[in-house]
Amino acid sequence: MSIGPPRRALLAVAAACAAAAGCGIRPTGIIAAGDAPAAGAHPATVTVYLVHGGRLRPVPRPGLPDQPQLGLDQLSVPPTARERAMGLRTEVDVPLEAYSVVAASAAPGGRAQMVVRPAGARYRSKIWSRIAAAQIACTAQAVPGVEGVNLWGAPNPDGAAWAAVTCGQFADLLE
Amino acid sequence: MTRRRRLTGLRTRLAAAFTAVALLASVLASGISYVLMRRVMLQRAQDAVLTDVRTTLAQQVPVSLPPDAERLVGAALEEALGSAPGRRAVAVPVPLLGGQTGVPPPGALDVPVTREFARRAMRGVVFQRVYRNGTPYLLVGTRVSGYTTTVGEPWRTTPPMVFVSASLRREAADLRLFTRALLVADAAALAAALGLALLATRGVLGPVRRLGAAARALGAGELGTRVRVDGRDELADLARTFNGTAAALERTVTELRAMEAASRRFVADVSHELRTPLTSMVALTGVLTEEAGDAPDGAAALLVAAETRRLGALVENLIEISRFDAGAAALVLDEVNVADAVHATLEARGWRDDVAVEGPADLSVRLDPRRFDVVIANLAGNALKHGRPPVTLRFGPPADGAGGVRAVVADRGPGLPGDLAAVVFDRFTKAEAARSRSEGSGLGLSIARENAVLHGGTLDAANGPDGGAVFTLWLPDGKEDE
Numbered sequence: 236m237s238i239g240p241p242r243r244a245l246l247a248v249a250a251a252c253a254a255a256a257g258c259g260i261r262p263t264g265i266i267a268a269g270d271a272p273a274a275g276a277h278p279a280t281v282t283v284y285l286v287h288g289g290r291l292r293p294v295p296r297p298g299l300p301d302q303p304q305l306g307l308d309q310l311s312v313p314p315t316a317r318e319r320a321m322g323l324r325t326e327v328d329v330p331l332e333a334y335s336v337v338a339a340s341a342a343p344g345g346r347a348q349m350v351v352r353p354a355g356a357r358y359r360s361k362i363w364s365r366i367a368a369a370q371i372a373c374t375a376q377a378v379p380g381v382e383g384v385n386l387w388g389a390p391n392p393d394g395a396a397w398a399a400v401t402c403g404q405f406a407d408l409l410e
Numbered sequence: 411m412t413r414r415r416r417l418t419g420l421r422t423r424l425a426a427a428f429t430a431v432a433l434l435a436s437v438l439a440s441g442i443s444y445v446l447m448r449r450v451m452l453q454r455a456q457d458a459v460l461t462d463v464r465t466t467l468a469q470q471v472p473v474s475l476p477p478d479a480e481r482l483v484g485a486a487l488e489e490a491l492g493s494a495p496g497r498r499a500v501a502v503p504v505p506l507l508g509g510q511t512g513v514p515p516p517g518a519l520d521v522p523v524t525r526e527f528a529r530r531a532m533r534g535v536v537f538q539r540v541y542r543n544g545t546p547y548l549l550v551g552t553r554v555s556g557y558t559t560t561v562g563e564p565w566r567t568t569p570p571m572v573f574v575s576a577s578l579r580r581e582a583a584d585l586r587l588f589t590r591a592l593l594v595a596d597a598a599a600l601a602a603a604l605g606l607a608l609l610a611t612r613g614v615l616g617p618v619r620r621l622g623a624a625a626r627a628l629g630a631g632e633l634g635t636r637v638r639v640d641g642r643d644e645l646a647d648l649a650r651t652f653n654g655t656a657a658a659l660e661r662t663v664t665e666l667r668a669m670e671a672a673s674r675r676f677v678a679d680v681s682h683e684l685r686t687p688l689t690s691m692v693a694l695t696g697v698l699t700e701e702a703g704d705a706p707d708g709a710a711a712l713l714v715a716a717e718t719r720r721l722g723a724l725v726e727n728l729i730e731i732s733r734f735d736a737g738a739a740a741l742v743l744d745e746v747n748v749a750d751a752v753h754a755t756l757e758a759r760g761w762r763d764d765v766a767v768e769g770p771a772d773l774s775v776r777l778d779p780r781r782f783d784v785v786i787a788n789l790a791g792n793a794l795k796h797g798r799p800p801v802t803l804r805f806g807p808p809a810d811g812a813g814g815v816r817a818v819v820a821d822r823g824p825g826l827p828g829d830l831a832a833v834v835f836d837r838f839t840k841a842e843a844a845r846s847r848s849e850g851s852g853l854g855l856s857i858a859r860e861n862a863v864l865h866g867g868t869l870d871a872a873n874g875p876d877g878g879a880v881f882t883l884w885l886p887d888g889k890e891d892e
Contacts, residue, residue: 258589259546259582259585259586260448260452260539260546260578260581260582260585261539262538262539262540262541262546263538263539264538265526265527265530265536265537265538266536266537266538267530267533267534267535267536268456268460268534268535268536268537268550269534269535270534270535270555271533271534271535271552271553271554271555272463272464272465272467272468272535272552272554272555273468273554273555273556274467274468274471274472274473274554274555274556274557274569275468275469275471275473275556276468276469276470276471276472276473277472277473278472281476296476296477297472297473297474297475297476298472298476299472299475299476299479299482299483299486300469300470300472300486301486302482302486305476305479305482308479308482309476309477309478309479312476312477312478312479313477313478314477315477315560315562315563315566315567316560316562316563317560317562
């Protein structure tokens with residue numbers, strides 16, 4: 236049977252449509268989808284105690300969402316150019332690992348203890364200077380709801396690796 | 411032929427057109443719905459990922475960053491964006507320092523990120539659909555704007571870029587399912603269209619077939635054929651027209667036949683009426699010629715007698731022809747020795763010495779001796795009158811074994827002129843039309859052929875290879891008829 240010209244044209248059109256549509260998901264080039272999203276989080280600032288001429292000075296730093304203990308991480312970070320210009324420095328020279336614990340006997344909503352130790356095994360034998368311990372204790376207590384710090388490697392009269400320190404013990408260092 | 415007509419027939423063409431239209435429509439509809447469906451599906455999937463990325467970035471990245479917190483932010487973003495099934499996310503520092511490219515390390519995502527993609531991602535949200543190992547992925551890249559940083563150390567407080575790869579495997583599977591459903595639907599539509607087309611064409615083709623059969627019957631001479639007219643469509647109109655035409659044709663043909671029959675009857679009546687007085691006149695002129703043998707006006711009497719005999723022969727021939735026309739001619743078959751019959755015929759006409767006869771002496775055929783005599787006499791007489799000697803008559807059993815007798819009468823005359831060969835057996839056809847008073851009646855060959863046909867045989871005229879007319883007679887053996 237011969238296929239007449241009109242029918243052949245119809246078939247061609249149908250085939251062209253099918254070919255143009257393609258099947259399945261087609262890969263694309265790089266497509267722009269608008270401007271970059273604007274940063275919109277406004278978390279509470281954290282307070283970091285830096286050393287200023289042998290004394291401690293609280294310095295505010297921007298916070299991050301859901302990271303109230305950010306201050307302890309920030310202790311080991313070199314101060315910013317502006318802070319350095321103000322004569323601020325930090326005595327904490329190793330990264331810290333911190334988590335808060337609540338005594339099982341404590342009432343709900345009770346004050347928590349912050350457990351702090353150097354991050355990584357190679358700092359296990361770390362001995363903190365007094366001013367560094369003061370930085371850690373005061374910064375940790377600046378976290379809302381923390382009333383004391385269990386610090387690994389703090390100068391301790393009985394020689395134990397863990398020592399309970401509070402910011403109050405270093406009141407003489409506060410500016 | 412029939413098969414070819416089937417294939418190019420109306421039914422096939424109608425069904426093909428019907429089916430083609432249905433197929434085109436359904437394929438077009440499926441194609442459009444497929445394209446729309448795919449667009450909506452992909453749009454939704456892409457929008458979901460893009461919105462997720464935008465929202466997460468806006469919620470997780472603070473306006474100002476603490477120094478060196480990029481890894482913390484990046485980890486939080488990777489956790490938030492890469493937790494959905496089929497997605498992976500990676501955060502890379504914005505390339506502000508030398509050595510940084512903004513391209514995530516290979517293997518961090520399901521698809522590699524090109525340098526160009528990373529460059530475009532610096533300026534805003536970009537996405538790309540990529541195939542990797544046969545699976546389609548959506549790759550999204552962007553950075554965050556609207557943050558504040560420090561002039562001196564911007565790299566310490568710049569939020570990272572984010573790249574997210576989302577698998578489109580589920581969308582692809584949905585599309586495949588949809589395609590299969592469309593194909594099934596198209597096939598069903600095609601089958602339904604074919605069935606409907608066959609049903610519809612049956613309604614058209616039935617009347618057309620009936621019309622065709624009726625037209626064939628009409629052509630074969632069944633003038634009473636009519637077609638049933640049903641419905642009020644064009645085909646019914648056509649059938650009505652056909653019936654009208656057939657009725658008119660039948661009327662005309664009947665009238666013509668009646669007129670022809672009347673004229674033949676008239677000829678027959680006239681011939682019969684003429685016969686009796688002519689018989690007396692022939693007898694009387696015979697007497698007159700004998701009496702006027704020596705008289706001075708004897709030549710006139712002889713002429714009158716000859717013309718009267720010719721007139722008598724013409725009337726006899728006319729009566730013979732009338733019998734054929736009226737269907738009253740009948741065969742009286744008898745076992746005849748062909749050689750004897752031929753010799754008797756020539757002897758009776760006095761042509762014994764003018765015609766050379768060849769043929770077996772023992773050939774015996776069952777035929778009508780009187781009519782055979784007429785045929786042979788007419789053929790031989792025609793050859794003697796219009797051709798030139800020697801006239802030969804060869805007879806014998808047919809070469810093809812058909813039975814009966816085959817006789818060939820040939821002369822050495824000028825032969826049949828080209829325009830005469832076709833009409834030589836028609837009535838009153840004469841070789842020299844201008845010579846109105848020829849010796850022949852113009853009916854001899856016509857009667858010979860009527861006799862041959864009455865036997866179920868044939869009589870053909872042709873020109874011989876070396877000049878002269880050749881008449882070939884074949885008469886079947888009458889035994890088979892009884």
